[in-house]
Amino acid sequence: xxxxxxxxxxxxxxxxxxxxxxxxxxxxxxxxxxxxxxxxxxxxxxxxxxxxxxxxxxxxxxxxxxxxxxxxxxxxxxxxxxxxxxxxxxxxxxxxxxxxxxxxxxxxxxxxxxxxxxxxxxxxxxxxxxxxxxxxxxxxxxxxxxxxxxxxxxxxxxxxxxxxxxxxxxxxxxxxxxxxxxxxxxxxxxxxxxxxxxxxxxxxxxxxxxxxxxxxxxxxxxxxxxxxxxxxxxxxxxxxxxxxxxxxxxxxxxxxxxxxxxxxxxxxxxxxxxxxxxxxxxxxxxxxxxxxxxxxxxxxxxxxxxxxxxxxxxxxxxxxxxxxxxxxxxxxxxxxxxxxxxxxxxxxxxxxxxxxxxxxxxxxxxxxxxxxxxxxxxxxxxxxxxxxxxxxxxxxxxxxxxxxxxxxxxxxxxxxxxxxxxxxxxxxxxxxxxxxxxxxxxxxxxxxxxxxxxxxxxxxxxxxxxxxxxxxxxxxxxxxxxxxxxxxxxxxxxxxxxxxxxxxxxxxxxxxxxxxxxxxxxxxxxxxxxxxxxxxxxxxxxxxxxxxxxxxxxxxx
Amino acid sequence: xxxxxxxxxxxxxxxxxxxxxxxxxxxxxxxxxxxxxxxxxxxxxxxxxxxxxxxxxxxxxxxxxxxxxxxxxxxxxxxxxxxxxxxxxxxxxxxxxxxxxxxxxxxxxxxxxxxxxxxxxxxxxxxxxxxxxxxxxxxxxxxxxxxxxxxxxxxxxxxxxxxxxxxxxxxxxxxxxxxxxxxxxxxxxxxxxxxxxxxxxxxxxxxxxxxxxxxxxxxxxxxxxxxxxxxxxxxxxxxxxxxxxxxxxxxxxxxxxxxxxxxxxxxxxxxxx
Numbered sequence: 130x131x132x133x134x135x136x137x138x139x140x141x142x143x144x145x146x147x148x149x150x151x152x153x154x155x156x157x158x159x160x161x162x163x164x165x166x167x168x169x170x171x172x173x174x175x176x177x178x179x180x181x182x183x184x185x186x187x188x189x190x191x192x193x194x195x196x197x198x199x200x201x202x203x204x205x206x207x208x209x210x211x212x213x214x215x216x217x218x219x220x221x222x223x224x225x226x227x228x229x230x231x232x233x234x235x236x237x238x239x240x241x242x243x244x245x246x247x248x249x250x251x252x253x254x255x256x257x258x259x260x261x262x263x264x265x266x267x268x269x270x271x272x273x274x275x276x277x278x279x280x281x282x283x284x285x286x287x288x289x290x291x292x293x294x295x296x297x298x299x300x301x302x303x304x305x306x307x308x309x310x311x312x313x314x315x316x317x318x319x320x321x322x323x324x325x326x327x328x329x330x331x332x333x334x335x336x337x338x339x340x341x342x343x344x345x346x347x348x349x350x351x352x353x354x355x356x357x358x359x360x361x362x363x364x365x366x367x368x369x370x371x372x373x374x375x376x377x378x379x380x381x382x383x384x385x386x387x388x389x390x391x392x393x394x395x396x397x398x399x400x401x402x403x404x405x406x407x408x409x410x411x412x413x414x415x416x417x418x419x420x421x422x423x424x425x426x427x428x429x430x431x432x433x434x435x436x437x438x439x440x441x442x443x444x445x446x447x448x449x450x451x452x453x454x455x456x457x458x459x460x461x462x463x464x465x466x467x468x469x470x471x472x473x474x475x476x477x478x479x480x481x482x483x484x485x486x487x488x489x490x491x492x493x494x495x496x497x498x499x500x501x502x503x504x505x506x507x508x509x510x511x512x513x514x515x516x517x518x519x520x521x522x523x524x525x526x527x528x529x530x531x532x533x534x535x536x537x538x539x540x541x542x543x544x545x546x547x548x549x550x551x552x553x554x555x556x557x558x559x560x561x562x563x564x565x566x567x568x569x570x571x572x573x574x575x576x577x578x579x580x581x582x583x584x585x586x587x588x589x590x591x592x593x594x595x596x597x598x599x600x601x602x603x604x605x606x607x608x609x610x611x612x613x614x615x616x617x618x619x620x621x622x623x624x625x626x627x628x629x630x631x632x633x634x635x636x637x638x639x640x641x642x643x644x645x646x647x648x649x650x651x652x653x654x655x656x657x658x659x660x661x662x663x664x665x666x667x668x669x670x671x672x673x674x675x676x677x678x679x680x681x682x683x684x685x686x
Numbered sequence: 687x688x689x690x691x692x693x694x695x696x697x698x699x700x701x702x703x704x705x706x707x708x709x710x711x712x713x714x715x716x717x718x719x720x721x722x723x724x725x726x727x728x729x730x731x732x733x734x735x736x737x738x739x740x741x742x743x744x745x746x747x748x749x750x751x752x753x754x755x756x757x758x759x760x761x762x763x764x765x766x767x768x769x770x771x772x773x774x775x776x777x778x779x780x781x782x783x784x785x786x787x788x789x790x791x792x793x794x795x796x797x798x799x800x801x802x803x804x805x806x807x808x809x810x811x812x813x814x815x816x817x818x819x820x821x822x823x824x825x826x827x828x829x830x831x832x833x834x835x836x837x838x839x840x841x842x843x844x845x846x847x848x849x850x851x852x853x854x855x856x857x858x859x860x861x862x863x864x865x866x867x868x869x870x871x872x873x874x875x876x877x878x879x880x881x882x883x884x885x886x887x888x889x890x891x892x893x894x895x896x897x898x899x900x901x902x903x904x905x906x907x908x909x910x911x912x913x914x915x916x917x918x919x920x921x922x923x924x925x926x927x928x929x930x931x932x933x934x935x936x937x938x939x940x941x942x943x944x945x946x947x948x949x950x951x952x953x954x955x956x957x958x959x
Contacts, residue, residue, distance in 0.1 A: 331954050331957060333763070333950040333951075333953060333954050334759065334762055334763060334950060336755075336759070354944060355943060355944065358944050358948075358950070358953040358957075359944065359950075360762050360942060360944050360945065360950060362758075362762065362792075364755065364788075365784055365785060365787075365788035366784060368752065368755070369752075369754075369755040369758075369784075369785055369788070370755075371755075372748065372749065372752040372755035372756045372759065373755045373756070373758050373759035373762070374759060375748065375756055375759060376728070376746065376748075376755065376756035376757060376758060376759025376760040376761075376762075376763070377759035377760065377762060377763040377950075378759075378763075379746055379756075379759070379760060379763075380726075380759070380760040380763035380764045380767065380951065381763060381764065381951050381954075382762075382763035382764070382950045382951050382954055383954065384759065384763070398749055398752075399749065399752070402748060402749050402752075406746075406748075497957050499954060499957050499958050499959075502954075527951075528723075528724075528726050528744035528760075528764070528767060529723065529724055529744075529764055529766070529767055529951075530723065531723065533722075533723070533742065533743060533744050533745070534744045534745075535738075535739075535744065535745040536745065536746050536747070537739075537745070537747040538731070538747060538748050538749055539747065545745065546694055546739050547736065547739055547747070
């Protein structure tokens with residue numbers, strides 16, 4: 130049993146504040162929560178909404194249809210009333226209409242709290258009372274949340290919440306709501322999961338140029354910089370950002386940059402530099418739809434082919450695409466570790482959906498746990514940076530010790546100096562590419578969800594995890610056997626292992642790639658690698674995330 | 687010597703100004719008492735950018751135009767290192783121009799030695815951002831019509847911490863300027879080094895510079911910004927060499943609370959189990 134609540138209004142009106150209040154309080158009440166946001170590329174006006182789905186079982190995506198719409202503007206009401214689910218209810222900060230219940234959030238806030246800003250607390254109080262959860266947890270939360278602003282502000286917000294609850298009381302029970310149980314009260318979005326993991330892993334320098342939807346991680350790390358000892362520097366452009374990171378990791382400090390597709394495009398030469406200099410550079414690409422500026426605040430999975438091939442020349446890279454907040458936390462660390470273990474760049478791919486999606490889950494460990502940088506601590510007198518080794522990984526020293534560390538973007542001899550000896554060139558290129566064998570052996574296995582003998586296998590990567598997983602449950606619930614194969618690591622691929630998974634029961638099974646792009650990029654990569662022959666495609670590229678229900682419907686038809 | 691040991695002899699043309707810059711650098715490093723194990727030479731791409739290969743140091747020979755951001759990352763990671771950029775006018779003033787402006791704003795404690803020969807050498811003789819009006823090349827066939835970039839004036843306007851100019855043909859002056867820059871403690875240091883290109887610049891020759899460079903009078907006060915700007919706008923029959931300007935802002939490292947006690951590297955290593 131689950132329901133979906135949508136808070137909608139203009140940018141700057143408090144849609145996000147109200148949504149956040151509800152998410153935090155629902156989680157504390159003991160509900161499973163999954164929240165997503167849809168916003169326009171503007172600071173004021175327009176139409177933004179915040180979807181909060183609550184249930185009595187674990188949730189992994191949004192769902193179509195709004196059971197309770199809270200419309201803060203006439204525009205929001207007009208645009209979104211069609212999305213109301215059957216038997217759903219609409220609360221409107223305006224006048225009564227057929228199927229619309231007027232609740233004066235703003236006027237109440239002005240009257241009770243002497244500030245229109247407190248409409249958020251009125252609305253949250255109303256929603257909680259309407260669903261029969263009461264306002265006690267909300268009031269406790271407000272007391273903590275507004276503590277810094279003083280007792281008077283806390284009291285006004287509490288009064289507003291209670292007044293909102295009174296207004297909604299007559300309508301309580303209109304919508305059936307899930308039963309609270311014992312659920313984790315910690316709430317994270319993908320942005321926080323990446324940020325916590327990066328800070329914990331010992332990332333000491335973050336250089337970025339702001340770009341939606343990646344900016345959240347940059348801002349998160351700036352917020353914990355003093356606590357963790359991180360320098361967070363806004364670079365003049367993305368080219369500077371990636372080169373600063375290259376310099377920092379050369380000097381022995383884990384570092385990263387955060388960007389989206391357009392900024393990543395500017396980083397390509399720097400990525401290639403990390404390839405030849407064998408530097409553990411980490412780039413986070415938080416995707417949004419393109420080409421070019423595209424849809425700046427929406428979601429998409431359009432950069433995979435680009436990320437896999439970005440940078441001139443050939444060099445090994447590791448690419449991670451976590452699908453959940455938990456995976457984002459784990460994959461961030463794995464990406465940093467992989468980059469350092471194999472001395473080559475790693476790219477962490479998320480997107481607007483995962484960056485903003487909130488879910489309650491067990492608390493993430495944020496205590497510092499620095500990674501192993503795999504540094505040669507005491508290099509000998511005859512140390513050379515790029516010694517030819519069987520694994521392709523050379524002992525890496527950092528400057529400031531007893532040995533000179535010489536790194537060159539030109540092809541170089543093992544001592545790092547520029548060369549045009551073409552035999553050395555082959556040895557060096559082979560050495561670098563040999564690292565890929567170790568990276569394949571260390572690569573993450575795809576996660577299977579659902580029965581081995583399923584007749585439908587949904588293949589996905591990145592943030593499509595949640596919607597696909599829910600689709601699998603929906604399909605199996607309808608007697609249509611289905612399973613999911615999700616890739617958190619999308620490169621390099623262990624082709625033999627993956628090919629054998631995908632080739633199982635080939636004659637009896639439909640393979641369906643589910644991706645947030647227009648061409649089925651991951652399916653193409655699997656085919657090119659020889660791990661897959663044919664598959665069906667379920668694609669979405671309107672800038673909004675999939676829902677489980679939508680995938681199930683499209684797979685059925 | 688096994689076959690892979692690099693042939694570490696400079697790949698510069700005989701008579702290139704880079705040789706005297708290299709010699710002056712080695713002397714200045716010694717005179718400044720810099721531990722070479724703590725020295726990182728960073729460069730981009732170009733003839734001058736090969737410099738780090740020819741002197742004992744930690745070297746980061748990165749991408750064209752990107753020496754500054756790489757050096758910034760190194761300095762932020764371990765600000766106890768001496769981080770020096772040795773690169774050309776194309777690298778620093780052309781491809782890397784945006785970084786230079788913002789590095790001045792950032793005032794990071796890096797020393798930049800620009801080998802300014804007013805021409806692109808590695809790509810065989812095209813105009814550089816500092817080429818004078820009318821400079822004719824195989825690309826600028828009708829002569830340069832773009833306003834030459836004035837790096838020192840930009841630096842003074844942006845309150846760069848240390849702004850100086852020297853001449854590769856005056857080794858003593860050059861060594862002194864390099865030593866002064868290397869020991870400068872307040873933030874970004876820009877030393878523009880006029881340098882003849884024997885292969886591709888037949889206008890701004892050794893003699894051309896020699897006839898024009900003139901040491902700045904001792905009476906000049908380098909903290910006087912307007913006087914410094916006036917010097918920076920002097921170019922033609924007379925070219926001043928010496929310390930133009932000293933800004934007074936603390937460096938980025940000095941202002942960063944995170945870097946107050948330990949380097950980032952030390953902080954990372956201290957947190958390990």
